[in-house]
Amino acid sequence: MPEIALLYEHPAWFAPLFAVLDRRGVDYAAIQAQDHGFDPGVSTPPAPVIFNRIAMSSFLRQADHPIFYAQSLLAHWQASGARVLNGPEVLALDASKARQLSLLSSLGLAIPRTRVVHRAADLPAAAEAIGYPLVVKANIGGSGAGIVRYDDRDALVQAIGDGSVPDSIDRVLLVQAFVPARGGRVTRLETLAGRFLYAIDIDGGGGFDLCPADACLVEPGKASVTITRAEPPAALIDAADRIARAAGLDVGGIEVMIDDADGTPRFYDINALSNFVANPRDVLGWDPHENLVDWLQQVIVEARP
Structure with a gap:
């Protein structure tokens, strides 16, 4: 049995992660959701640690997307004894902007009306x-x-x-x-194991597609997106940590914009699927996939009997 299994849908988004896992010698299984099925009467998960990498945008690529199927599958593996990272509860939150806004508001954070x-x-x-x-x-x-x-x-x-x-x-x-974002930018704060990892400012030129990953930026017809490293104030970092912990988010991004009308930071999105920023060594000066695999290896050790 492999040490960890990664459930995913997008065929290209996780190549950088797989590359680091390969280089580190991690024994892993990459499980594509497209042709997957499971027997609810079988209680043996594919690995002691499961890492959910299902993207909400999968419905754009295929009508028979795995968003709802994956919630049942991850819940089954979790009930079978696997440690599921970004598990079924997190996936359900990722699949509801309404639930995300309720959570953000319950933490005393400002959201758009x-x-x-x-x-x-x-x-x-x-x-x-x-x-x-x-x-x-x-x-x-x-x-x-x-x-x-x-x-x-x-x-x-x-x-x-x-x-x-x-x-x-x-x-x-x-x-x-409609919130007029100050400078036309939104800030995405990435978290790992419930703690702030890094932040980027994204300027989508007035558009709404702000995916910062490699595979997004090279998609045909993709509008230009400007990405720069951000140094958010301590209050935003603290808020991101609180959100990640309240959401049970193992790995994910939290998006906020500064309302230019009154200067209020308005949180509006919690993303359980983080494939990190394109060209991380140029943007950040380091590669967050290394940090992610450090943590995954720690989780693997903790899951051993």
């Missing part, structure tokens, strides 16, 4: 409570998918009528105040 609905017909009433400009978001999104800005009621009503308003694969929608 938001209303959650489950019918497109209820969007105009929710929008009146928020005010324009606003964005409509899919509850399950990824790489900026399912986010559209509307500047007035007429534009929103027309989009509902012609069917162009965003939809979500779970049919849950968010109406959210």
Whole structure:
């Protein structure tokens, strides 16, 4: 049996991680979710440690995505005795922006004004409570998918009528105040084992697709994204640590923007899938995959009988 198994969907995102695991001599199994099935009557997991690497954006690449399947699979492996990193509870949180916002607010952190609905017909009433400009978001999104800005009621009503308003694969929608991000930037704070690891500022040029990883940046038609190393204040680092611990997040990114209207940091996204920044040695001066594998090897040792 391998020491660790990695469950993943994207065919290219984890090449840097696999490379470090190979170089370190870690005995691992890479399990692609696409053609996977499991017997709920069999209680032997594929490894004593399982690392969940399922991306919310997988629904963009295949209609028969593994987002909901993986929640059942990871829960089965966990019940079978495996230590599951970013396990089924974290995956469920990752798959709900509404739940993420509730968690952020419960920690006393500012979030964008938001209303959650489950019918497109209820969007105009929710929008009146928020005010324009606003964005409509899919509850399950990824790489900026399912986010559209509307500047007035007429534009929103027309989009509902012609069917162009965003939809979500779970049919849950968010109406959210459009926050003018200071400098056009958002900050992503990466965490490892519940602690701050590094931060980057991302400028998407006004777009919503802010994925900073190698495989994202080379996708055809991808808009230009500017990424720089960030040095967030202690208060934001402390908030990221608290969020990671409250979410049970083993590895993940937390996104925040400074509201240019009043200077308030508004947290809006918790990402359980972090494939780290492209060209990390150029951006950060070091490679976070090395830190990740250091920690994975520690977890492997702890899981040994």
